[in-house]
Amino acid sequence: TFTIIDDTIDEVDESFEISFTVPPDVTPPSTNPMVTIIDDESSSVRFTEQTYSGEEGGVTEVCLVLNNQLDMETSVTLSISNSVTGYDDAENDDYSGVLTVVTFVPPNQMSCFNITFPDDTEYELVEAIKLTINTTGSGLNPGTITEADVIITDDDKLSPTITPTYGKFTLGVTRNNSIDISVNITAIPPINPSAIQWYFNSTLIEE
DSSP states (O other): OOOOOOOSEEOOOEEEEOOOOOOTTSOOOSSOOEEEEOOOOOOEEEESOSEEEEETTOEEEEEEEESSEESSOEEEEEEEESOOTTSEEOOGGGOBOOOSEEEEOTTOOEEEEEEEOOOOSOOOOOEEEEEEEEOTTTTOEEOSOOEEEEEEEOOOOOOOOOOOBTTBOOOOOOTTOOOOOOOOOOOSSOOOGGGOOOOOOOOOOOO
């Protein structure tokens, strides 16, 4: 009788051969029996977070994690999409450092990489990319989080240009953005501000 020791390591099926030593007057078996140990662990891989974020000029760490330790080096692939619903589309030069192949080296159950967001001087809306794990050919199962969004926020401030023209002014602002306007009035002699009536007209000029 053999007792197979259970563990928590995901391994390939193993086997061993049993050989016999017998007295000279005993005929040994014609073949030695083989015993195969079938592993009962099933490993999956997932992102540690569903959403990561970073700002232009900064760095964000993205990690993948296994639910079990492996006994051999194993890799999965990542696909990248520059389009995420609810965010502006990113460009390839908005980020760098995303791995397309992520490798797990035992005994480590986590593998990480850094995404760098180059700084620029252009004001942009909030952008995002989507990363997706592909386990095909790895022997791993998809985990609970196989897609992760990486949100890229802009560090540039919108500076509108105000050009007075006979009591009028022009504001330069990008589409789908808003801007606050403050007006200071000095009256001589002083008057009650509640006595002032405000009229505001706006005209959209598309260029």
